Amino acid sequence: MTQPLNRLADSSSPYLRQHADNPVDWWPWGADAFAEARRRDVPVFLSIGYATCHWCHVMAADSFTDPATAAQINAGYVPVKVDREQLPGVDAVYLQATQALTGQGGWPMTVVTDADGRPFFAGTFFRRDQLRQLLDALTRVWTTDRAQVEGIAGKLIAALSAAAEEDRGTASWAAQDATTALPARIVDAGAGVVEGAPTFPPSAALLGLVRAGETDRARETLHAMLRGGLYDQLAGGFHRYCVDAAWHVPHFEKTLYDNALLLRAMAACLADRPADLLVRRAAERTVDFLTGELGTADGLFASGLDADTDGVEGLTYTWTPQQVRGAMEAWRTRMPEELRREPEEAESDARYAMAAFGVTDDGDIDGRSVLTYPRDIGYGSGERGEDLAANEALPWEARGIIDDWKTGGDGGAAENLRMHRVRRALLAARRERPRPAVDDKTVTAWNAMAAVALTEAAGPLTGSPDSTGPDVTVRLWDHAVLTDDDGTVLDVVRCTGEPASPGTLEDCAWLLLALVRAWECGGDDGGDLAGQVSELIRYIQLVFSRAGGDHRGTWYDGADSVAGTGVRPREPYDGATPAAVGVLAEALSYAGALAGTSGDADLRTLGGRWSAEARRILDAHTAVIERHLPAAGGWLCALTAHLAGPVTATVRGASDAQIGELRAELGTSALIVRTEDGAELVGETPGDTAGAVVQICRAGVCEVAQPLPGAGKHR
Structure with missing residues (x-):
């Protein structure tokens, strides 16, 4: 007999829909589930995972499809399913709880909370027999020793709240010297070097190394990855990680964020080493993978491909x-x-x-x-x-x-x-084989990563500034941003559909960076992109800033606290993707530099404020970065961009080919803007009869404009 569908059947999350025919009476995350737990006076059984997670599938097949286990869960708990990619703030808080209670974390994540969402037990994967014993034990504690539950939950939430509000640094004059020295310290600490197993691609660190002048180190790691099984040797694109130390046997999941971040790193490497044909071939095929395998009908990108095919990992x-x-x-x-x-x-x-x-x-x-x-x-x-x-x-x-x-x-x-x-x-x-399932949800942050990567890769791969990246950015704005008739941003969403998935700092910061790089490409139709950049920055400051007192330069990751825990997500460390606050610093640095080239005095004034806020963020996080120097690849990207100015080239009368050559000289981290798009040259400039001219500015200091063909090297 077919199992009737539960409340997850209409979810926009593929992960939740995978559990729609479970005998477990799942609820989606939301106030209704916690109200039901309060009404029944039972705890919440919280299961967190994602659609392409292999061990999530294993636990689901072993436990959540088993009628006896499901009956036990339904009788004693309100079961709630969460897609961690759809609700990263929820995931972050309960991951911290899991790490605090067990010393480790991962997915599937299994958490038991009270009706306020306060956790008192947490773990990861459990076999069916382990899970059933655990459910019995927790039910006994809940019914016979509620004081113990209250004590654990209260102490854990107090610790998590204190950690989220901890001021790990402050923007100050003293911090500025430390900030300037950080890129060299991150490089010397071994950023981008991967040792031991499992091996995860250090995507952001590879980009940061190229920007810091350490392209050879980045290429060494890239080449090892490209020779091994992490890279799909037939169709292109990268798997999530390898289980060994030699990049040989991967965990076969493919994610949008990994491939976008690695494309960005490869593009930077190619701009510096255009003759590296191994990287060039991989970059081209990764573009093909993104557009061919993950591209959606509305011109955006799906989240990833499953590790399993017909229940077998890597079968395809x-x-x-x-x-x-x-x-x-x-x-x-x-x-x-x-x-x-x-x-x-x-x-x-x-x-x-x-x-x-x-x-x-x-x-x-x-x-x-x-x-x-x-x-x-x-x-x-x-x-x-x-x-x-x-x-x-x-x-x-x-x-x-x-x-x-x-x-x-x-x-x-x-x-x-x-x-x-x-x-x-x-x-x-x-191609004749069965294919892995596609996680078809559209995540704003990861689509923005892809837009940035495609924009930055155009020059190194094709020699032309023309790119599909700005088009993706325009579509993503329409998809994820709600505005009023005056263009005021009212809301940003992470994923559309149900359950509600509000935008995070990660979504907004990456969207901001995508907008800035599209603006740089001359895609600004009548100032629309400049206005969108300004308005999105205003929204970010309103929703996520911790401004005031000693909080200057620090930001929350989520707009609100999670359920009744009172904990508001804030994570300044890099993980699988760069820390959102570091991406915000990079985006503000670029926005400030780009606005500074404008002929609009008001926009230049705003640009100065944006650059100043970027510096405050970097200064406020020096202590955070110092604690994890080898893993601070995302911060290295933000630091090198900001401390270099970023490097900005203003051109007049330049052809696409000349801009392509200039991009090869300056790298993907530089901004290249045209006077024809509203940028201005500073000081004395050659006359209009001089042909194409360029003016290079570094850290706010501009060279004399000179004819582009004879400009020489500008690194």
């Missing part, structure tokens, strides 16, 4: 020798009969593919191998022309070969036609 991405042979034979039979290769040649291609991608009989996971690419397959002397001449009769097969030659590997070694053929054969076979 892993290979046995037999499957490789089958793919090569299927590709052979697709050829026109008169051009069809012999079966022996398909077998030869299979052996070649297995050697190139590391497919073995033993495999890495249950006899299946993860594809890696430890070395480039290149050409010997004269092979390139001979191979092309031999394959001129196969235009359908050779399509795209020239592009692959341009994007070969280290040292200019290009993929040969055979590698191109086996890669296409494997990819064609993989």
Whole structure:
């Protein structure tokens, strides 16, 4: 008999909908669930996870689909499901509680609270037998020793509240010297160096290293990731992390935020090292992954792909020798009969593919191998022309070969036609397999990350400032921001739909950075983007600022406290994504510098205030950064951008090609603006007959404008 759907069936969260047919009588997060717990005088069983979480699926299959376990939960608790990506503030508070009680945290997260949302028990994954014993024990404590529950909950909430309100630093004259010294200290502490297992991509640190002049260190880590299983060797894009120390075997989930942040880092690396063809190829394929695999019908991006396919982790991405042979034979039979290769040649291609991608009989996971690419397959002397001449009769097969030659590997070694053929054969076979589920919710912060990355990647990848990133930003503003008829921002949402998902500081800060980079690209139609930037900053200050007294420069992550806990989320440390307050500092730095190039005096005045607030944020968080220097990659990005000015190039009469060359010289962290879009040159300038001119400004000090073709290097 089919299980009737519960209250989660109409949720906009794919994670909640995955549990809509559970026998557990789930409630979505909200006041109604806690009111029900109060009415029944039972605790709340809070289960927090996300759609692409492998162990969330395991616990769901083991416990939440079991009728006896579900009956036990329903009888003694009000069960509440939370998508941590949809409600990050809720997740943050209960993660801190879990870490305080157990010393660790993760997902699925299992928390038991009173009717005010105050936790008195927390853990992560439990097997069914463990969970049922735990439920019995907690029910006994709740009914026989309520004083113990009250004592634990009260002490825990007091500790969490104190931690959230702790002033870890302050903006002061003394802090300014410490701020200036921080980038070098972060680099010296080993930012971007990954050791031990599991291995997570240090996305923000890689970008920060390039900005700090440590591109070679960033490339070393990038290349290790790109050679291993973290990177999808066939279709592009990155998995979440690897379970080993050598980037070999991944946890196969793919997220929008990882890929957007890594694209941003690769773009910066390419601007500094344009001949790095391994990074170039990966960046191009990551763009293809974002637009092809995660792109939505409304021109935005889904949140990610599941780690599992048909309940098996990595099934879509892993290979046995037999499957490789089958793919090569299927590709052979697709050829026109008169051009069809012999079966022996398909077998030869299979052996070649297995050697190139590391497919073995033993495999890495249950006899299946993860594809890696430890070395480039290149050409010997004269092979390139001979191979092309031999394959001129196969235009359908050779399509795209020239592009692959341009994007070969280290040292200019290009993929040969055979590698191109086996890669296409494997990819064609993989596309016939079942696909991982898509988490189709649209998260404002992560879409803004993608918009920023696409905008910054355009120059290094194409040599042109034209990008799809500003278009994504415009659509995202319409999707996530509610304004009145005068353009005043009334609300920002993280995700649309139910349950309600209010915008966080992360959403607003990344959207602000996306708006600023779109404004830089000349997408400002009649000042709309400048006005949106100004209005969004006003909204952020109104909703998230802790201004006043010793709080200057510090910000909350959430607009309100969580349920009845009284705890308002505030997390200044980098995690899987950079700390939101650090992103805000970076965005304000760029907004201030861009406004400073405007011919509008009022806008320049605002820009000065924005730059000053960015500096206050950085000064107020020096102690925070000092405590976690190796993991302060996001802060390194904000610091290097602000302390450099950011570097701003104002151009007049420049072609797209000239701007592309200038971008290659200055890097993706620089702002490049045109006088044709309202920017102004400062001081004496060459006459209009001088052709294209450029003026470079660093930390508020501008060089004399000079002709662009003869400007030389500006780093």
